[in-house]
Structures are given as C-alpha cells and as structure tokens.
Amino acid sequence: MSTRPRPGATPALRVQDLAVDLGGRPVLHNVSLDVDAGELVGLVGPNGAGKTTLLRAVLALVRTRAGAVRIDGDTSRRARTQVGYVPQRHEFSWDFPISVEGVVLTGRVGSIGWLRRPGVDDYRAVREALDKVRMTDLRHRTVGELSGGQRQRVLVARALALRPRLLLLDEPFTGLDIPTQELLTDLFLDLSSEGRALLMTTHDLTGARHACSRLCLINRTVIADGPPQELTDPDVWIRTFGFRTGSPLLTQLGVS
C-alpha cells in the first residue's frame, strides 16, 4: 500500500522521497505522503519512528538529505507562513506572564514583520482564531492558569491566527482526558471540513481510526497509507509497531 494517486489540484502538502538524517543516523527514508485540503490525516507509529522529525522537515526546521517538500506547490521555506504548527505542549513556557490573547497574537509575529506593530487585521485574525477554538471568553486569562485541554486549544488558536491552509499537529491528545480529546477531535474535523489540510501525529490508535479520514503508518518510512477502514491487513500494523502476531491490540483495532 502506498500513497494513493489523487487526481486534480495541487495537494496542500506533498512530501516526495524524503530522507532525513539526525546526528549522522538515518531517521527517515523514502517518505512520500500527500495531504489534500479537507483531509485529516493521522500520522501513527511507535516512539522514534520519526513522526516529529517528519513534521519538522515539512517546516524546514531540519535539514533533509534527499527528497522534496512542497506546500501548495511551493518550497516549505517560502510557504511556511501558510503553515500552522502546533508543537507538543511541553515546548511552551507556560509560566510566562502573558494572556491567552497575547499568546495567540505571537502566532502572527513572523508575518507582522520586524519593527512593525500588529494591525487591525492581526487582531481580527486573533479574534477569529479564539472564536474557532471557543476560547474567546478566556482571552484575558493568564495562560499558566489554564487546564491541559484549554492550553492545547490556545496552541491551536495560535497556529490558526496565521489563517493557514495546512495545519501540523504534534501529539495534540497526549496527556488529555477522553472528553477533552473528543472536543479537540470535533474541532479538528470542523477545521478540515472548512477546507484546511490537517496532519497530526498521535499515539491514540483507536481515536485516530475513528476521526481521521486517512491514516499514515510510519516507521522510518511509510509502511501503509489509506483510509482507516482499508487498513485491515494485520501485517502492516505488525510491521509498523512490532506487535506480536495475535496481539490483543490487533483485535482491538479490528484488523486481526
């Protein structure tokens, strides 16, 4: 199973034959993946499979050894102002004395430009983003006082403040309870139905099978890529995660 051929327009994200080395060791090789507008693609794989590295390569934060990344047909360095990135929650300094609104505004610092102050359009984008994640009521709250789910929504809003066509989410569900995960899933579905392309890494396999329009199983390279209901071959799951044959997890995923 490889990337399905898709007819029509340029995909929001196209990764072709990507290879990345970190510290001289190959982390990713021959990774090809397309994400179209309106898709919510789950990137699943074990720890160390290179999921975060793939996201960072898309953002041109790591040097690639081979292959190409195209965002709306453009190189990622040029197009990165159109990419919303939601890093893992622990990357953020939550003890900073700043309001929810202030954090979301920092999402636009790159596009506001040097020596300029945010303008009307920047504040409008912030308001839209806060509305979208339903945090408008808490916009004056200090971020350190927020719950885990609220924090995650602030980070999503910060990424949305750029009005991106492509959204990259790194483990947005980790450490959140089930109701909060469901809320976020609804938000992501909503965003994809607006025509945005979403690529999200996750460890929640059952949740991802449920929510994502497509799953990309990755372990150093793409092992399988397709709609969840088509990924019924236990072998690809075993190859990705190293499950034992007959593991109860496979039954749980409904693929044994």
Place this chain on the structure above:
Amino acid sequence: MLSFTEFLADLSNPLLTFLPKALLIAVMSSVVCGVIGCYVVLRGMAFIGDAVAHAVFPGLAVAFVLQGSLVLGGMVAGVLTAVLVAVFSQNRRLKEDSVIGIFFAAAFALGIVIISRSPGYAGSLQSFLFGSITGIPDEDVYTVAGAGAVLLLAALAIHKEIVAASLDREMARSMGLPVFAIDLTLYVMVTIAVVVSVQTIGNILVLALLITPAATARLLTDRLGLMMVLAPVLGAAAALIGVYLSWSLDLPTGGTIVLTSTVLFLITWAIAPKHGMLGRILPAHVHHARADVRDLDPVG
C-alpha cells in the same frame, strides 16, 4: 543619620558634584537593568547575567592596564563571552548552564591573571568588584545615558520577537524567526546593561540590579507589559533609597542599593500571598468571576 532634606541639600552642594552624578548613574543603570532584567528572569537566564558580569572583568582589567576606557573594555569582553556562550550552547549535548560555567570562570580567571601583572592592583580590584561612587568621570554619565537609551529602544524594537522566541522556540523557528540571532541580541543587551552598571555597583553585585527588581515585579503582576514598567520603577526606587542611606550612614553604595532592593523583594513576597495579587485586584477580578462560571461548560 541625615534626613532626606539634608540629603537633597547635599545633592545640590557644588562641592559634592560626585553625589548627584552617582545618583544619576545608579538610577539610570537600575532602570535599564530593570527592563532588560524582565527578559532575564522570565527566560531563566539569571546564570548568564552572572556569567556576563564576571566575564566583563578581563575587559576591565585590560582597559585598566592599557589606560583605556573601562566601559569599552568591559563591553568587548562581555559581548565576546556572551557570543561564545550562545554559539557553544547550540550544541544539544551540552546544556547552556555548563557552557556558561566554563566561560565565565575562564573569563574571570583571565581577568585576575591580567590585573595581577599591573602594579598596585589591589585598590583598583576592589573598586571593580564592589563599585565606587566617587571619581566617576563626566563622560561615563553620557556613556551610561547613551547606552541605556539605545538598549531601551532596541528592547522596544524587537520585543515581540523576543517574546515569541522565549515562549516557544520551535514555533518561533517555524515562523521563520532567526531564533539564534534573537538569543544573541538578548545576550548582548544583557551584557551592555551589566557593563554600564558595573561602575557604581560593582562586578559582583550587578546581578542584583538585573534580577531583583524584575523578580519583585513578577510577583506583582501576570502581565509582561506591566512587569516591564514595575521593574525599572522598583529598581530606580531602590537606587534612590540606597544612595541616600549609603550617603547618610556612610555605607558602601553598591551593597546598600542591593540590600534595599532585596528588602523591597522580601516585603513584596510577604504581602503578595499569591503572585499576581495586583493583577487580581484590578478589573480582571470581575472578568475572572464570569469566566469561572463559564468554565463549568467544558468547552469554555
């Protein structure tokens, strides 16, 4: 002990021109360090402030030996060390604090070696380390004022970039911000703030000018903007009270300013039971109550 009015009279006494000059320099240094110190405190960079303070020492020593400008010598040495720290910290295997530990000790050691080669160094060593309010040349006042103004303007100019990079380096990088250059600029700004303050307060105590007012301000507010106003005000108040006490009680100026600042911190710490007390009393209180009700709805 002199009363405050007598202190004011001394300030305008033409025979004591060094006194208003010292006060002016102490207040200006405190204001600049207060503003820059907010970044230092929020980013947990206190150690680099300390490092830079020690690192300017060889520059001062070289300037002293060569009879050059102390401010200039200190700046060169401090900036050089800051750049070295920033460059070496990019290596992910070494944590920043280890790199700082290496370079600031090395810089200080170099300073000791250099100054020991010059005759009669003990006295000058003492004024480097603990500061001195007498014998400040007029041009130093201008240097401090000029450098301070440039620093404050620079902070204003790249404030939003510094905040974005401090909040989340990954995200800042993904937006195309030159995170390394921003860090470097911040280090250089800290260095300049330290160097201009070394004169009055001394090499060892300058850290307090950078950290204490900003930390006190942090206890009082949950908003960066307000914090960056409170910190220089607190710093200037400590400088004013400190110079007054040191003059009227014949105490060392640097030490008195730092102790005053520390007392302000302790008082704030005591009467602000929860940090951000001030922010809670102000209108935000009403908003909080409203938002808390809405919190019952998990969507917010």
